[in-house]
Amino acid sequence: xxxxxxxxxxxxxxxxxxxxxxxxxxxxxxxxxxxxxxxxxxxxxxxxxxxxxxxxxxxxxxxxxxxxxxxxxxxxxxxxxxxxxxxxxxxxxxxxxxxxx
Numbered sequence: 001x002x003x004x005x006x007x008x009x010x011x012x013x014x015x016x017x018x019x020x021x022x023x024x025x026x027x028x029x030x031x032x033x034x035x036x037x038x039x040x041x042x043x044x045x046x047x048x049x050x051x052x053x054x055x056x057x058x059x060x061x062x063x064x065x066x067x068x069x070x071x072x073x074x075x076x077x078x079x080x081x082x083x084x085x086x087x088x089x090x091x092x093x094x095x096x097x098x099x100x101x
Contacts, residue, residue, distance in 0.1 A: 035071040049073055
């Protein structure tokens with residue numbers, strides 16, 4: 001007679017045990033997996049970015065250090081902010097060019 005497994009594999013949450021609830025543990029697993037997977041460098045494009053500390057990321061190839069999210073190098077809010085900043089710079093350039101003419 002073949003017996004089934006008695007325990008589940010819990011991955012990074014093995015130290016937490018049954019505490020904090022399943023939803024919180026699943027979120028924790030998702031954040032850690034996102035943080036540990038290879039990330040792309042915004043400067044050289046290689047998949048060599050690692051987290052130095054909370055919000056600080058560094059490329060192992062080119063040495064480029066930049067800030068980002070706590071668990072990912074880029075956040076949705078950061079992408080939106082960059083887009084808005086680029087648009088305001090373009091608008092300012094177009095208005096100054098209009099004044100010169």
